[in-house]
Amino acid sequence: AIGPHEDLLTIVKRRKLQWYGHVSRSSGLAKTILQGTVKGRRRQGGQRKRWEDNIREWTGLEFGKTQRAVENREKWRKLVAKSSVVPQRPLRLRD
Numbered sequence: 001a002i003g004p005h006e007d008l009l010t011i012v013k014r015r016k017l018q019w020y021g022h023v024s025r026s027s028g029l030a031k032t033i034l035q036g037t038v039k040g041r042r043r044q045g046g047q048r049k050r051w052e053d054n055i056r057e058w059t060g061l062e063f064g065k066t067q068r069a070v071e072n073r074e075k076w077r078k079l080v081a082k083s084s085v086v087p088q089r090p091l092r093l094r095d
Contacts, residue, residue: 016086021070
């Protein structure tokens, strides 16, 4: 549920972290793709930001630690709630 004053970036971060936890606890194709263990070559061009990069940036945990953290759902939920908060920007006054 979206709160009346919840920032869009907060919603995106929370849902992305929740989905990451859900998929990381499974053993399907989505987990294989998310962890980047699919064989093949990357496209030409600059390095793009990966899911893992977002998760690391938002939680402050290395990849291995996030894999262990998702196993405890209650701890993961608390980490998601804490990590998805976006700092408030000061309100601009209009003329």
